[in-house]
Amino acid sequence: MKFYVRRFAFYLATLWFAVTLNFVLPRLLPGDPATILLQKLARQGGEVTPAMIRSVELLLGTSDGASLWSQYWSYLGSILRGDLGVSISNYPEQVTTLIGQALPWTLALVGLATLISFLIGIFVGAYVGWKRGTWADHIIPATTFMQSVPYFWLALLLIYIFSVTLGWFPIIGGWDTWTFDNPEVSFAFLKDAIWHGTLPALTIILSSVGGWLLGMRNMTVSTLSEDYITTAEAKGLRPSRIFMTYAVRNASLPSIAGFTISLGFVVAGSIVMEQVFTYPGLGRLMIQAVQGNDYALMQGVFLVITLTVLAANFIMDMFYGLIDPRARNNG
Amino acid sequence: MNPPVAAQGSHRADGAVRAAEPVLTARNVSIDYEVEPAVHAVRDVSLTLHRGEILGLAGESGCGKTTLAYGINQLLRPPAALKAGTVTFHDHDGTDIDLGGLHGESLRAFRWDKISMVFQGAMNSLNPVISIRAQLFDVFTTHRPGMSKKEKEERSQELLRKVGVDPNRLDSFAHQLSGGMRQRVMIAMALALNPQVMIMDEPTTALDVVVQRGILREIMRLREEFNFAVIFITHDLPLLLEISDRIAVMLQGEIVELDTAENIYENAQHPYTQRLLSSFPSLTGERGSFIRTGEGA
Amino acid sequence: MADDIREQQLAAQASGGGIAPAQIIEETPTAVLAGKAAKVGVWRRFGQLLRRSPKLAIGLVMVVAIVLFTVVVPFFTASPFALDNASLLKPGEDGHLLGTTQLGADVLAQLAHGGRGSLMIGLTAGAITVVLSVFFGVVGGYLGGWTDEILFLISSVILVIPGLPLMIVISSYIPGRSIWLIAMILGVTSWAGSAIVLRSQARSLRNRDYVAAARVAGESPWRIIFVEIIPNLLPLAAAQFLFAVVAAILGEAGLSFLGLGPTGSVTWGTMLNDAQQGAALTRGAWWWFIPPGILIALLGGALSLVNFSIDEIINPKLRTGSAQAKSVREARRKHKESRRAAKSARAEQKKVTS
Numbered sequence: 001m002k003f004y005v006r007r008f009a010f011y012l013a014t015l016w017f018a019v020t021l022n023f024v025l026p027r028l029l030p031g032d033p034a035t036i037l038l039q040k041l042a043r044q045g046g047e048v049t050p051a052m053i054r055s056v057e058l059l060l061g062t063s064d065g066a067s068l069w070s071q072y073w074s075y076l077g078s079i080l081r082g083d084l085g086v087s088i089s090n091y092p093e094q095v096t097t098l099i100g101q102a103l104p105w106t107l108a109l110v111g112l113a114t115l116i117s118f119l120i121g122i123f124v125g126a127y128v129g130w131k132r133g134t135w136a137d138h139i140i141p142a143t144t145f146m147q148s149v150p151y152f153w154l155a156l157l158l159i160y161i162f163s164v165t166l167g168w169f170p171i172i173g174g175w176d177t178w179t180f181d182n183p184e185v186s187f188a189f190l191k192d193a194i195w196h197g198t199l200p201a202l203t204i205i206l207s208s209v210g211g212w213l214l215g216m217r218n219m220t221v222s223t224l225s226e227d228y229i230t231t232a233e234a235k236g237l238r239p240s241r242i243f244m245t246y247a248v249r250n251a252s253l254p255s256i257a258g259f260t261i262s263l264g265f266v267v268a269g270s271i272v273m274e275q276v277f278t279y280p281g282l283g284r285l286m287i288q289a290v291q292g293n294d295y296a297l298m299q300g301v302f303l304v305i306t307l308t309v310l311a312a313n314f315i316m317d318m319f320y321g322l323i324d325p326r327a328r329n330n331g
Numbered sequence: 332m333n334p335p336v337a338a339q340g341s342h343r344a345d346g347a348v349r350a351a352e353p354v355l356t357a358r359n360v361s362i363d364y365e366v367e368p369a370v371h372a373v374r375d376v377s378l379t380l381h382r383g384e385i386l387g388l389a390g391e392s393g394c395g396k397t398t399l400a401y402g403i404n405q406l407l408r409p410p411a412a413l414k415a416g417t418v419t420f421h422d423h424d425g426t427d428i429d430l431g432g433l434h435g436e437s438l439r440a441f442r443w444d445k446i447s448m449v450f451q452g453a454m455n456s457l458n459p460v461i462s463i464r465a466q467l468f469d470v471f472t473t474h475r476p477g478m479s480k481k482e483k484e485e486r487s488q489e490l491l492r493k494v495g496v497d498p499n500r501l502d503s504f505a506h507q508l509s510g511g512m513r514q515r516v517m518i519a520m521a522l523a524l525n526p527q528v529m530i531m532d533e534p535t536t537a538l539d540v541v542v543q544r545g546i547l548r549e550i551m552r553l554r555e556e557f558n559f560a561v562i563f564i565t566h567d568l569p570l571l572l573e574i575s576d577r578i579a580v581m582l583q584g585e586i587v588e589l590d591t592a593e594n595i596y597e598n599a600q601h602p603y604t605q606r607l608l609s610s611f612p613s614l615t616g617e618r619g620s621f622i623r624t625g626e627g628a
Numbered sequence: 629m630a631d632d633i634r635e636q637q638l639a640a641q642a643s644g645g646g647i648a649p650a651q652i653i654e655e656t657p658t659a660v661l662a663g664k665a666a667k668v669g670v671w672r673r674f675g676q677l678l679r680r681s682p683k684l685a686i687g688l689v690m691v692v693a694i695v696l697f698t699v700v701v702p703f704f705t706a707s708p709f710a711l712d713n714a715s716l717l718k719p720g721e722d723g724h725l726l727g728t729t730q731l732g733a734d735v736l737a738q739l740a741h742g743g744r745g746s747l748m749i750g751l752t753a754g755a756i757t758v759v760l761s762v763f764f765g766v767v768g769g770y771l772g773g774w775t776d777e778i779l780f781l782i783s784s785v786i787l788v789i790p791g792l793p794l795m796i797v798i799s800s801y802i803p804g805r806s807i808w809l810i811a812m813i814l815g816v817t818s819w820a821g822s823a824i825v826l827r828s829q830a831r832s833l834r835n836r837d838y839v840a841a842a843r844v845a846g847e848s849p850w851r852i853i854f855v856e857i858i859p860n861l862l863p864l865a866a867a868q869f870l871f872a873v874v875a876a877i878l879g880e881a882g883l884s885f886l887g888l889g890p891t892g893s894v895t896w897g898t899m900l901n902d903a904q905q906g907a908a909l910t911r912g913a914w915w916w917f918i919p920p921g922i923l924i925a926l927l928g929g930a931l932s933l934v935n936f937s938i939d940e941i942i943n944p945k946l947r948t949g950s951a952q953a954k955s956v957r958e959a960r961r962k963h964k965e966s967r968r969a970a971k972s973a974r975a976e977q978k979k980v981t982s
Binding site: 010011013014018021022025026029030033141144145147148149151152154157159160164171214215218219253254255256257258261264267268271272275276287291293295299301302306309313320321324326 | 787887925
């Protein structure tokens with residue numbers, strides 16, 4: 001139990017740190033984002049109300065004498081109230097609304113693709129490690145290279161082959177905007193969304209599977225030389241049982257504990273990949289925000305992405321605690 | 332050194348010499364490590380293990396005793412390979428089984444049922460992520476598919492009790508047990524299917540002396556009760572003199588002496604055996620005489 | 629607090645997957661290290677290494693080839709910014725070996741100059757990463773106590789916070805970005821994983837006899853860290869450096885692709901961004917967007933190969949063992965044959981005697 005509490009407290013602390021970063025960065029770095037933003041607002045035409053100025057200042061720093069501390073408290077306060085500000089590039093939409101629209105797309109695509117990639121990587125990697133010294137080893141150089149291929153370049157390549165040249169898949173978007181004005185809950189829409197999501201998902205899977213595969217293969221090879229494997233063989237247990245319960249279960253521990261690192265790469269890759277596919281997810285939203293100097297939206301997306309990553313990590317930590325009894329009983 | 336207790340009439344309570352019925356015969360076994368240049372770990376070894384006997388296998392590190400044990404049980408891993416020889420198991424129903432001819436499914440079924448092993452340093456011999464219960468159960472699940480869950484539970488508790496471990500420990504994991512307890516669990520596991528032979532590879536080397544004594548007592552007692560034969564591998568010759576019926580001394584892959592414990596103690600033939608015997612200091616005798624003159628051993 | 633099992637497993641994964649840190653390095657006290665190096669010439673040992681591991685040889689050859697490409701070729705091409713009047717010329721047309729971009733710049737020139745940019749960023753960011761991770765990891769790991777707790781907490785927090793989004797946020801606030809700034813941003817956000825690996829290793833080294841001896845002899849902690857601990861971590865640190873370089877090159881490519889890379893310089897990443905902006909995809913200008921990506925993948929792949937072969941050399945358990953498996957199969961085959969021969973010989977005998 002202590003294990004879970006410690007991890008939860010840690011993630012809470014990290015979240016606070018991310019919020020504080022959001023506060024500190026615009027004030028710390030060169031460049032005057034507040035002025036840039038207000039000028040842009042003015043150029044866009046329409047009014048610049050005091051309320052808007054106030055919210056921009058809250059976000060990016062004021063020129064009047066308000067102390068840094070009081071600004072910080074106000075900032076924290078609005079975050080805790082769930083007020084992430086107003087989007088400039090999509091005025092007057094609330095940041096939270098925009099994020100709410102984009103979040104499900106990213107969660108579904110990236111979430112599912114990561115899960116599939118992880119499962120394939122772990123089990124195929126374990127199998128390659130199990131069958132060491134045979135043909136299975138020749139996969140390794142290939143996966144090493146696949147690991148180094150930039151996500152988005154792979155995306156471009158896939159689009160070039162499958163969409164532009166072969167025409168099997170759509171080039172951009174999350175759904176067919178000619179047929180559906182807005183996302184709806186219907187089977188036709190679901191089919192369309194899946195069709196649009198196939199290449200992006202494939203990109204994520206192809207780019208990330210190598211990491212888990214190689215890691216798992218190495219760990220499996222290492223685990224197979226452990227004494228308890230010899231005991232299991234001497235006990236006359238079936239190879240399938242030795243594979244699953246003795247080898248895989250132990251060898252997968254680093255992959256699960258180290259999920260946080262791999263997830264970092266997946267998130268990075270998917271942001272860029274959404275850009276390539278013009279996929280309506282959080283990544284694309286963030287880039288739009290950056291290109292439009294919409295700092296409120298950008299910060300909001302940053303926070304939500306961080307929150308999602310932390311949540312995913314916490315789930316993985318819980319899973320780790322489940323499989324490795326040494327973590328639970330303070331081994 | 333104190334004269335071996337066990338050698339004074341073999342270990343049956345009635346003092347009668349055990350019937351010399353063989354249970355395991357190894358003939359001309361040679362095992363090589365196929366590296367460059369090849370290492371001949373075991374050279375042309377022949378020995379016979381009798382039913383209910385304790386055969387000690389002594390020698391220094393690297394003499395090939397563990398390799399021989401693994402070879403007998405077909406547990407050799409590349410680059411080690413059996414180059415020559417046969418190992419035959421004489422089942423108590425009269426059939427003879429050539430271990431070299433067993434592969435795949437038949438080998439799997441044979442293992443642990445007829446011959447089981449207790450490994451060196453149970454530090455790492457137990458799976459760290461599943462419970463003790465799971466590790467005892469999977470022996471039954473694999474070899475006695477007819478057993479119900481209740482039967483498995485009862486049998487597992489009984490086994491733990493027999494080795495002196497609290498049955499509540501079935502819920503524990505390996506890291507929660509002390510070294511001595513882990514070793515007892517390993518022995519319990521080895522007993523699970525009532526094997527006819529147990530091969531023990533340095534089962535007590537990593538434990539301190541008092542715990543070691545307790546475990547050895549346990550082994551002797553269990554052997555009385557179940558009548559399995561034991562091949563006891565260790566570098567500790569005095570220990571073997573205490574508990575074995577016969578002792579085989581190995582040097583560089585060959586058996587240089589094979590005789591009863593009593594004979595070896597009183598009248599060792601091979602110079603290496605004699606040297607081994609004299610290398611262990613005694614609890615009695617003049618102080619310092621072992622170091623200065625090699626006497627008093 | 630005890631080094632809990634989850635942290636150990638995390639460090640194992642971070643060190644390239646699968647090598648439990650406590651097991652790896654063949655460490656030696658410095659005195660012995662110095663003696664060892666003197667006995668066998670460094671070049672001879674290197675040659676032996678190459679022969680033992682084809683992976684290492686292939687990887688190194690590729691890395692050297694690409695580096696030479698970026699160093700030498702720019703002397704022979706036009707400036708990457710020089711614009712020909714025509715646009716999107718195919719490879720071979722008009723003296724442009726790899727064609728031109730939409731604005732008429734020579735793709736080959738951009739590729740070579742861009743390689744310099746990408747490499748410089750990669751190496752600098754890698755260096756920054758290693759320095760930071762050695763500080764946070766080794767100092768904390770060796771000193772222990774509160775210093776370690778704090779440094780480790782900082783490392784863990786930075787580790788979890790998603791890297792690219794943070795880099796995007798930082799980059800967006802700074803309008804004019806040089807190559808060095810980008811390298812710094814990359815380095816400062818990516819050191820945490822390495823730090824954890826090095827920390828884990830430093831902690832286990834802390835308890836080794838020769839370190840304890842130095843402590844008892846009264847050597848200052850800083851001296852011990854620099855003289856006893858860091859030299860033994862060199863292979864691990866080298867592997868981490870290579871990882872960091874690969875990650876930095878990929879990271880820069882990503883940032884540049886999003887328009888947040890170095891302003892005013894050419895790198896492989898900026899080429900891909902330009903290609904995307906110039907609709908290279910839909911216009912089928914494969915010579916523009918395929919080469920940069922291939923080069924990134926090749927360089928990254930080659931560096932990873934070198935890294936994995938270092939792994940295999942350090943940890944013999946990882947070698948594929950295909951040679952061993954083969955010899956076992958051979959032995960089994962011969963054994964079977966001899967038994968078959970013996971069997972048929974007996975059958976023959978029986979026939980004769982019956």
